[in-house]
Amino acid sequence: MKYCKKCKHLHNDSEELCTACKKPLYEITDENTPVYIMSAGGFELQRVKTALEDSKIPCDSIPQKYTTSAKAVTGYDSSYQDIMVPYAAYEKAYDVCVGIGAIKDGNEEIIDDTANDSEYNAETEEFEQMDSKKRMFVRIVSAIFLIIIFALVIYGTDFITGFIKGLFS
Known part of the structure; x- marks a missing residue:
């Protein structure tokens, strides 16, 4: 058996370089x-x-x-x-x-260990294949909803800030 002195991985006798770190391999003497x-x-x-x-x-x-x-x-x-x-x-x-x-x-x-608990099972889970028109529609609707959410956050913050300023004026 050969091994790498740098990373200590074992290798077959036929190999000359470590597959992990690309360093030369040496025979194990001890x-x-x-x-x-x-x-x-x-x-x-x-x-x-x-x-x-x-x-x-x-x-x-x-x-x-x-x-x-x-x-x-x-x-x-x-x-x-x-x-x-x-x-x-x-x-x-x-x-x-x-x-x-x-x-x-x-x-x-x-x-x-948690990776084994949630293995993907292709037989039980099916994904709907979307055609390009449906995918584009979903993307556009998602972008519009994102813009609406940002606008609501900005206008809501402005309203609350104006209300608090009005209390102290």
């Missing part, structure tokens, strides 16, 4: 080399790390570059972090992550 398993944030990060630690797999998380967190304000860290495990424990860690549903079989990550 079984304790940290390698990337997945990215997660918030509760999912804690859930994955706990599952790995319960399975006696050492792991560490590294904040992703250019991500921000609101931990100082909210007390909750919402930034995504890369989870690293030793190369020797990669297969076991992968199996644990698949077992808890953090990684789908086939190396596709599940980042947000």
Whole structure:
């Protein structure tokens, strides 16, 4: 197996450049080399790390570059972090992550659990296809209503301002 020293992703032996960061790949010589398993944030990060630690797999998380967190304000860290495990424990860690549903079989990550709850079902939801005349009519009516709403807000504000001025004159 080859890995990228910069982003720690694993690659096949036939590859020469990292697909994530385009850096040269190197052979893994040490079984304790940290390698990337997945990215997660918030509760999912804690859930994955706990599952790995319960399975006696050492792991560490590294904040992703250019991500921000609101931990100082909210007390909750919402930034995504890369989870690293030793190369020797990669297969076991992968199996644990698949077992808890953090990684789908086939190396596709599940980042947000709410995305699975609201999957789009094409069979139950149908959209009406609008012809070009109907679409143009809807756009014109929408623009007219928007102009009317703006006019009402402006005239209403002017009326209230004039009324308040009249009280103090």
